[in-house]
Amino acid sequence: MSQVLEYSEKVMDHFNNPRNVGEIENASGVGTVGNAKCGDIMRIYLDIQDNVVKDAKFKTFGCGAAVATSSMATELIIGKTVEEALQITNKAVMEALDGLPPVKVHCSLLAEEAIHAALWDYAQKNHIVIPGLKPPVKDIEEVSEEK
Numbered sequence: 001m002s003q004v005l006e007y008s009e010k011v012m013d014h015f016n017n018p019r020n021v022g023e024i025e026n027a028s029g030v031g032t033v034g035n036a037k038c039g040d041i042m043r044i045y046l047d048i049q050d051n052v053v054k055d056a057k058f059k060t061f062g063c064g065a066a067v068a069t070s071s072m073a074t075e076l077i078i079g080k081t082v083e084e085a086l087q088i089t090n091k092a093v094m095e096a097l098d099g100l101p102p103v104k105v106h107c108s109l110l111a112e113e114a115i116h117a118a119l120w121d122y123a124q125k126n127h128i129v130i131p132g133l134k135p136p137v138k139d140i141e142e143v144s145e146e147k
């Protein structure tokens with residue numbers, strides 16, 4: 001028996017019309033994170049200039065909630081400084097989407113971790129340290145266990 005999940009209008013909007021889909025050539029940072037349990041993968045590209053996220057794009061091979069959270073995450077991160085971008089949590093992305101069904105909360109973790117992985121890649125490429133940024137995970141199961 002399958003359960004019918006209730007999604008907010010914002011989730012449905014971002015799923016049906018995802019913003020910022022695609023790639024950025026010569027991106028400042030690229031982050032890829034997967035979820036081994038469902039097999040979904042999210043990749044986020046960032047264009048960072050003068051410590052500000054000028055552009056963000058994503059490619060998500062995943063469920064509707066993962067597509068909607070990546071779309072919203074890119075919207076939230078554009079225009080932010082690197083430090084502000086680091087503060088964008090999966091909770092903030094969910095709130096901006098008016099919530100997610102409990103069984104889909106883990107999908108939003110992909111967005112938070114993909115942003116962190118892209119920031120990490122940016123920091124590595126530029127030989128800088130972003131205070132508070134931890135090395136990225138390849139699979140969100142590694143973080144969801146801790147939370």
Ligand code: FES
Nearest residue numbers: 038040063066107
């Ligand atoms: Fe895999 Fe949503 S079910 S990310």
